[in-house]
Amino acid sequence: MQFAAEGGGPDAGPAARLGPVRRATTAEPAVSFDQFYAAHFDRLIVQLYAYTGDMAQAQDVVQEAFARALPRWEKLRTYDDPTAWVRRVAWNLATSRWRQLRTFRAFARRQREEHVNGPTPDRVALAAALATLPATQRRAVILHYLSDMSVADIAAQEGVAAGTVKSWLHRGRAALAAALADPRAEVPDV
Template structure:
């Protein structure tokens, strides 16, 4: 039974496994230090080196016979670290471009004007907004909405009169 267990241990921990284990133990720390100096982030450096070493056993038959197997692992680790840096930079740029803008709340005058405009009939409100906020002439408004200029003037007069009354009421309430 003891001989069987020892035989399984030898099969599981064959010469190729021992070679990789010693390779990992010999180079993990120095490669992590290099990537830490490059990235400035120890955790990201360790992650990149670990990932590179995790990819090596799948290719160990080809990698181990290279003149410098460490060069392959180093290249993979550096590529991974560069990819992490690019992803972080892209995320930071995205957040910077899509940052929520804080818009100040409307002042009491704007709130009062908006409330007063909401009480006007639709035609009166439209011509008041087009004339005073969009800086359009009476002729342009008439052409745009398809009514005579006299109608626009009448609606504008009625809208201004109603607004003046409502805004005066707001002032009296204060």
């Protein structure tokens, strides 16, 4: 006795076993895959939609099941109910996607448990002040102070002289100092 589902040998469980194969006789008209697809596609989508609750997922798994049936059509069309084979494959695909989604959600929950503190007011102020600098000064300040690059390395990367980078750093620091100065701080009389 043969079984209709892939891997549905004698040791397979009842969910994998779909029933015995019936060979078509010469008197029976041969059904083309296109006819089979047209006759059963919509009905299978409705069934899988009821199972998954998601129309897009139902369409995807049914389409995938038919794609897997196409290269096996000569064998499948001899089954008593080739629709049962396609339905079982689609059902297994939907179940597999649920398992993958469950694993993903568990992973995402574990990742969300690590709380990262938000930026401090000082960081927000620094980011806002950096955004006001011209692009060349901003890059020089970031590369020098945050990336620990030397003036020579920045000059080589930017394709300019070291003196130009020093000028950008000086102007950038001065602009940042002015932007970050506390307006409530007492200004000494000069």
